[in-house]
Amino acid sequence: MRRSKAFIPTSKEAPSDASLASHIFLARAGFISQSAAGLYNYMPLAKRVIKKIEAIVNEEMTKVGAQEVELSFVTPAELWQKSGRIEKFGKELLRFHDRKDNMFVLGPTHEEMMVELIRNRVTSYKNLPLNLYQIKTKFRDEARPRFGLMRGREFIMKDGYSFHSSQEDLDREFDLMEAAYKRILSRLGLDYRVVEADSGAIGGSGSKELMVIADSGEDTIAVCSSCEYGANIEAAISGEKKVIPDAPQAEFNKFQTPDIKSIDDLAAFFKIDPYYTVKCVAKKLIYETESEVVLFFLRGCDNLQEVKAVNAADALEIEDVSEEELKALGLVPGFIGILDQDKAKHVIDLNLKDAKHMVCGANELDYHYVGADLSVISDVAYFADISEVNAGDSCPHCDGELSFTKGIEVGHIFKLGTTYSKALKAEYLDENGKAQPFMMGTYGMGISRLVASVIEQHHDENGCIWTKATAPYMVNIMVSNIKDEAQMAAGEKLYKELQDQNVEVMLDDRKERFGFKMKDAELIGFPYTVIIGKELVNGNVQVYERTTTEKTAVSADEIFSYVMDII
RNA sequence: CGGGGUGUAGCUCAGUAUGGUUAGAGUACCUGGUUUGGGACCAGGGGGCCGAAGGUUCGAGUCCUUUCACCCCGACCA
Numbered sequence: 001m002r003r004s005k006a007f008i009p010t011s012k013e014a015p016s017d018a019s020l021a022s023h024i025f026l027a028r029a030g031f032i033s034q035s036a037a038g039l040y041n042y043m044p045l046a047k048r049v050i051k052k053i054e055a056i057v058n059e060e061m062t063k064v065g066a067q068e069v070e071l072s073f074v075t076p077a078e079l080w081q082k083s084g085r086i087e088k089f090g091k092e093l094l095r096f097h098d099r100k101d102n103m104f105v106l107g108p109t110h111e112e113m114m115v116e117l118i119r120n121r122v123t124s125y126k127n128l129p130l131n132l133y134q135i136k137t138k139f140r141d142e143a144r145p146r147f148g149l150m151r152g153r154e155f156i157m158k159d160g161y162s163f164h165s166s167q168e169d170l171d172r173e174f175d176l177m178e179a180a181y182k183r184i185l186s187r188l189g190l191d192y193r194v195v196e197a198d199s200g201a202i203g204g205s206g207s208k209e210l211m212v213i214a215d216s217g218e219d220t221i222a223v224c225s226s227c228e229y230g231a232n233i234e235a236a237i238s239g240e241k242k243v244i245p246d247a248p249q250a251e252f253n254k255f256q257t258p259d260i261k262s263i264d265d266l267a268a269f270f271k272i273d274p275y276y277t278v279k280c281v282a283k284k285l286i287y288e289t290e291s292e293v294v295l296f297f298l299r300g301c302d303n304l305q306e307v308k309a310v311n312a313a314d315a316l317e318i319e320d321v322s323e324e325e326l327k328a329l330g331l332v333p334g335f336i337g338i339l340d341q342d343k344a345k346h347v348i349d350l351n352l353k354d355a356k357h358m359v360c361g362a363n364e365l366d367y368h369y370v371g372a373d374l375s376v377i378s379d380v381a382y383f384a385d386i387s388e389v390n391a392g393d394s395c396p397h398c399d400g401e402l403s404f405t406k407g408i409e410v411g412h413i414f415k416l417g418t419t420y421s422k423a424l425k426a427e428y429l430d431e432n433g434k435a436q437p438f439m440m441g442t443y444g445m446g447i448s449r450l451v452a453s454v455i456e457q458h459h460d461e462n463g464c465i466w467t468k469a470t471a472p473y474m475v476n477i478m479v480s481n482i483k484d485e486a487q488m489a490a491g492e493k494l495y496k497e498l499q500d501q502n503v504e505v506m507l508d509d510r511k512e513r514f515g516f517k518m519k520d521a522e523l524i525g526f527p528y529t530v531i532i533g534k535e536l537v538n539g540n541v542q543v544y545e546r547t548t549t550e551k552t553a554v555s556a557d558e559i560f561s562y563v564m565d566i567i
Numbered sequence: 568c569g570g571g572g573u574g575u576a577g578c579u580c581a582g583u584a585u586g587g588u589u590a591g592a593g594u595a596c597c598u599g600g601u602u603u604g605g606g607a608c609c610a611g612g613g614g615g616c617c618g619a620a621g622g623u624u625c626g627a628g629u630c631c632u633u634u635c636a637c638c639c640c641g642a643c644c645a
Contacts (some may be wrong), residue, residue, distance in 0.1 A: 012594070012606070013579045017638050037637065085645085091568090092644075109645055143568065143643055151644085218644095317643085412645075444645075481603055515605030523606095533604060 003508040022455035023148030025464045029523045038145025038153030048472040060180045066131040071113045077103035079112040083423045092140045106139035114161040119426040125165045133160030149452040156447040164439040177443045189467030196231035207414040211407030214456040221407045226400030234307035238393035245273035247357040250371040257368045261334030263300040274300030278360035280336040285315035295346035297338045305388035312384035337361035349387045416440040464525030476526035478508045480533030491532050497560045
């Protein structure tokens with residue numbers, strides 16, 4: 001491509017609202033342009049990058065036997081009513097009516113459509129397993145799209161669905177897909193981590209997220225310093241505490257603690273470690289048709305993990321609750337106790353199971369119990385893991401230590417089980433001729449989000465730095481002064497030679513000055529720029545490498561073979 | 568969905584408190600010339616229903632009402 005004819009509208013100014021590097025540089029370098037909230041146009045450079053990523057995904061999917069299909073973007077609302085997700089998705093589903101007044105929704109994901117596609121077409125265990133996928137635009141009418149391609153309303157996703165006759169076979173496919181996803185991210189040149197994820201209200205027997213490591217990521221993940229363990233903070237667990245503070249020695253007793261309401265005050269008052277205090281976090285849990293105040297008890301040193309709390313209470317949502325609401329229930333804020341708690345439903349963190357030497361609220365103003373032994377309620381209370389891991393906690397699988405990092409969720413693989421096949425009555429006949437719902441897995445990967453992720457991880461103050469696998473053009477030939485006939489001829493010659501070898505090459509033949517064209521090349525982020533300029537009279541050109549920003553002198557006679565070697 | 572903010576040239580923004588020439592700058596774009604190794608310079612030029620609709624006024628980018636869009640913080644996010 002000749003730069004003079006290419007549609008690449010670069011700009012010195014970034015959109016006023018852009019804050020992420022990927023948003024700023026993709027906009028400035030002429031990859032994307034916004035058309036409305038969360039909607040972006042892909043210009044030629046972006047389109048090329050997307051095609052490269054899609055090609056790699058397609059190759060890896062083909063390797064593991066997945067078959068590509070393409071389902072309609074406009075989907076009948078009826079399917080979403082059958083699965084119940086028309087309510088669950090709510091306003092995120094963009095709905096509209098056709099001329100016959102039938103309702104449709106723009107597909108936000110395609111579980112229902114895919115199940116419907118194979119229903120009554122795949123009818124025997126002999127045809128299983130089956131793995132179908134597509135790469136397709138999705139639409140979710142998000143309340144707050146932001147960060148450019150990172151969180152758009154319209155985005156490109158690879159979504160795959162597998163069908164099985166047993167849990168074992170689903171487990172096998174799940175591992176296969178995890179390996180394939182890892183290969184894809186490695187080939188793209190990304191630093192990533194596979195982490196345990198919250199499986200959410202949808203149930204299923206497990207899910208993992210593929211996180212690209214980046215400070216700008218919206219997810220917090222806990223990773224082990226020495227083994228492969230990693231988990232979204234919503235699902236992370238820690239191992240046994242290695243150092244346990246000395247226990248306070250006290251007989252069980254009620255103790256006056258005037259105006260001591262916080263854990264810090266309590267620990268200071270008794271001169272004990274917060275580990276030996278019981279914290280109560282009251283929340284309002286929202287269910288389908290009702291809501292209820294639920295008390296969550298944890299060790300004073302731990303914090304409530306709200307996603308775990310919602311799961312433990314089997315609720316849909318969690319909200320804060322006011323002191324007035326607590327008092328209305330007969331609770332005493334600041335002194336809510338774990339023993340003889342009959343005012344509200346409560347969940348106790350597993351870290352408190354059989355805990356001894358504890359200080360806890362006495363359900364009475366200005367009084368706490370000391371020396372409490374919680375083993376007395378071990379058999380009657382409801383225990384669950386509801387605490388958030390802390391940086392420095394020990395790893396649940398090895399001797400390592402957990403630390404936090406930020407990640408961009410670019411993939412999510414999920415063991416769905418039979419949720420959708422049951423809801424949509426999709427069944428096959430097993431060896432005994434008995435109808436069974438399909439066991440399903442679902443595997444998503446955000447293609448347009450990957451484009452942004454590459455730049456989040458690979459950029460500098462001057463612009464994009466594309467990895468070799470993702471670069472829209474591998475080589476940029478920059479003719480410093482197009483009026484210099486020798487320079488121009490050398491540029492044209494190399495351009496043709498590289499094109500003949502199917503190298504993706506750009507020839508910057510614009511009537512611009514050296515500095516302008518270099519800045520432009522850096523902004524766009526070609527891996528290599530061949531500079532044909534003033535050194536040509538001495539028989540030399542230079543190769544500028546974007547990752548290192550170093551220039552290497554190369555003989556003009558050898559430049560073609562030199563380029564073929566490094567790319 | 569709650570709270571806040573902004574709409575003026577392709578882009579980034581002045582101008583609006585106190586209404587009053589022909590609505591501005593930088594950048595980008597077109598012409599000509601000079602320049603040619605890190606986003607050049609000179610000269611000339613094109614480009615605006617000041618988000619939209621109503622209203623007040625002799626007169627509205629500026630004041631009032633309504634509305635739409637976009638953005639930010641939060642909630643939400645298979």
